[in-house]
Amino acid sequence: MTKRDPGANDELIFVPLGGAGEIGMNLNLYGYGPPNKRQWIMIDLGVMFGGDDTPGVDVIMPDPGFIEEHRRNLIGIVLTHAHEDHIGAVGHLWPRLKVPVYATPFTAALVRLKLEEEGILDEVPLHVVPLGGELKLGPFHLEFIDITHSIPEPNCIAIRTPLGTVLHTGDWKIDPKPVVGRKTDVDALRKLGDEGVLATICDSTNVFVPGRSGSEADVGTRLEAVIASCKGRVAVTAFASNVARMQSVVRAAQKAGRHVALVGRSMHKIAAAAIETGYLKDMPSLIDEESASDLPANKVLYLCTGSQGEPRAALSRIAVGDHPHVSLGPGDSVIFSSRVIPGNERLIHQLQNDLAMRGVEVISAEDHDVHVSGHPARDELADMYAWLRPRIAVPVHGEERHLREHVRFAKSLQVPTALHAPNGSMVRLAPGEPTIFDEAPHGRLHLDGTIIARGDDSALKERRSLAFAGYVAVTIVLDQRDRPAADPVVICAGLPATIVEAARQAAGDAQDRVRRFDDAARAAEEIRRAVRREIQDSWGKKPVVKVEITRVG
């Protein structure tokens, strides 16, 4: 790379729009140039998943409005790795940005599937970057550096600019034996440190976890022991994207004389992408679910989706006896080779209870060490900072409490400046003292059915109210002289029967009490209040009540 001098007014800017306030939906922006002529690159464009507090919303994305406005100066979207919280929004939000996308082969294979689903594969310029490759995007010179994580091909991105080098870590850990894929390129990181690193933008997920995250290879060894000790059918559930885990499970099955059947759509999808891009090379031939059921119990191992208790995933269907080809019962075992994502406890415990009810033995990471995290614990973070010796640390990929702790921890490791920069922070990394100089618009988008709505959208808020206390819709019918022409029509949902009756009665009484209907809005409001008050008195809760007035004629 030829070094270039910075222009007189050049600045290097970092703006997280997602992921610095939650673990999920990452969207990071880097800007370079004078304030009126900044050029931008985006690193990652992910989602998080909705939960019980966002009913009807499965997918949540960062609002890209800020960069959408500047999209003429957005050069490209660079993806660090293929987890949903880093690539999941590309299919949904690319049409708003329409810039080239860059990813290494495995990530690109999975992005391609997403674009196909959205019907925009032909439109999107998706460029495959080789592992360890380099990329020149306007003023940014990018180098992909091998690291390890819980998916093939995680990358740190070294971003060189005339004002200094930033290392964007992406998601990472230091796994000495990653089972699948390359090891962490410690030499490249050390070299970068020697060269001088201005800022490290780093994963905070496990900043509260002491020690080290452990190795995939060790999980493999423990899985071998556990699987060898099982007698009946065995099902292992793990994140489909953890190809190393898949490899370990298959090896353990082989050693135990079991044939492996993949169960669940995403297992098949990821396995295909992995094989296509050169991973999972020494896989014995897998069998399909149907053939598996013909084999003796001790010859079978199912590798299933559904470790988070997702009701429609394979394992939940097996647990309630609703899977077309796989059934488990007394003597069989299910191994949860996965962590419990916070918020999923209830679903996972329900799943484990359903399995227990069938007499299935449940073996989980809680008591059997059959999982390791893909994120750096404190000793690994310390290694990273020691290799890079950055002038600035900006924690991302964490909730508020993780970011704060990571700032404290980075300072304790002698990083001169550690910045707490939540979503929307416009951080000037250089020149001068690093500082947050402005706030960019930021927020969440909800995929509500097929509609992308703002996260503060009133429809979802109203649905939450409906869930709490139900709904009463009242229609008042007037004749042409503004006199009631029928009893009010009261249509309720989610109310106990006695309360429905009370609502009907209250609406009738209120209609009788209204003297003049010529001011329709006022009459409607009067009736609405009367119905709400009556229900509050008899039920102790206030439903959503809406009143409409119609005229016949």
Place this chain on the structure above:
Amino acid sequence: MTKRDPGANDELIFVPLGGAGEIGMNLNLYGYGPPNKRQWIMIDLGVMFGGDDTPGVDVIMPDPGFIEEHRRNLIGIVLTHAHEDHIGAVGHLWPRLKVPVYATPFTAALVRLKLEEEGILDEVPLHVVPLGGELKLGPFHLEFIDITHSIPEPNCIAIRTPLGTVLHTGDWKIDPKPVVGRKTDVDALRKLGDEGVLATICDSTNVFVPGRSGSEADVGTRLEAVIASCKGRVAVTAFASNVARMQSVVRAAQKAGRHVALVGRSMHKIAAAAIETGYLKDMPSLIDEESASDLPANKVLYLCTGSQGEPRAALSRIAVGDHPHVSLGPGDSVIFSSRVIPGNERLIHQLQNDLAMRGVEVISAEDHDVHVSGHPARDELADMYAWLRPRIAVPVHGEERHLREHVRFAKSLQVPTALHAPNGSMVRLAPGEPTIFDEAPHGRLHLDGTIIARGDDSALKERRSLAFAGYVAVTIVLDQRDRPAADPVVICAGLPATIVEAARQAAGDAQDRVRRFDDAARAAEEIRRAVRREIQDSWGKKPVVKVEITRVG
């Protein structure tokens, strides 16, 4: 006690109606006598709390229908201790049972408050049993045996009958230094074992936890160290009912030269009950919230409710700056001296993030050992079985997976028969081989507003659907000759604006298409389907749609 011989057809029956399938809402029945003349006692009558999956329902109770039917033969309700999952339903369900209630002093004090709230204090015969006391209820001779837990006055109940003795453990642990209240009466338990125990009905909460639960006294020591190291204001949050923890926090505060203010209604309620019944004797005078805010930061300690992130509790209000008298900021610390109840992770993390956002340091049990469980880990369970040497073990107080594991564990401890008896199991403990001979009706009741509804109630189910995809209420207005007299009135809730428009359009089109309205039900159904189909096509989700037809004239 004078021994009595069993009648020829006498049987000893155990029936869990709640708590053997969930950790919460305990309701245990013991029956004695010939099948046609059984007499019953109830042990505990608790609740659990609703969550995101039961919107609008705060309290869930076991359905007492089975014993309600036999209430003429129900002699009394005996309470083991004052936790909500053991006494919380007494106020709601006593009116269905109308039998005397028995409890030790501290438990009785808290039950009294509940009965007062429900306005039935004068009606309920509430009998106070002394610690270690005995009680004769028909064929049952009860002995209260001191044990330890995370609340004052937990009791094991030894139930002696002519067919043998059952030990109902209630909730327990073996705490060598419980800080408040008596120690476990190991002698009494050993003596009971020597005398011969037919069955042990035992707490399963921590059957997956190896080792021992630890002691309250050790938590006290660690709290002292942590509090001593804090500089600014300190808030500690813990379960209000854990009076020993309250005592430890006050002692630690004293040593650190801090004055303690209780914050939150239940802290005050429990402290009053504890003082009234002779606990918390050497408490220094507490200060109130308002005076506390006038003291220097390092002289104050707030003991707060809200460790589970309950949005209306003191700590959540403090965290969002909405508490009238307590405010925390940079330099202050909040200590979570409590466990994370599964299902509350999201709320607790939100709370901790809100605190972090204010610059408050969050110290939690995860990294500082400032909490111990009140339930027996495996070594404690092993002790209990060794002391009692029962012929039968019936695990309760657990989800399905806990009950199953407890059965396995009891068998490994040489208990001859361990029975998996989920809610509704009618277990014949004697005579003969213990067996589940029938299933009693069982289920859940929901406190929905002021109405007690069955857990499979359609109102709640409908509210869940409303939360997912909203609601469309359509009113069709016909004239006296069954012709439409107005456009359909479409009242929507929880739908995006564009979908509301589509629904309106679809209803109008459908009304135009319907040829004959004289079969109103059929016409309504046709319009309902058309609206639902249109929304499904344009939104990908199907809301609840209801159509009513009204006639003017």
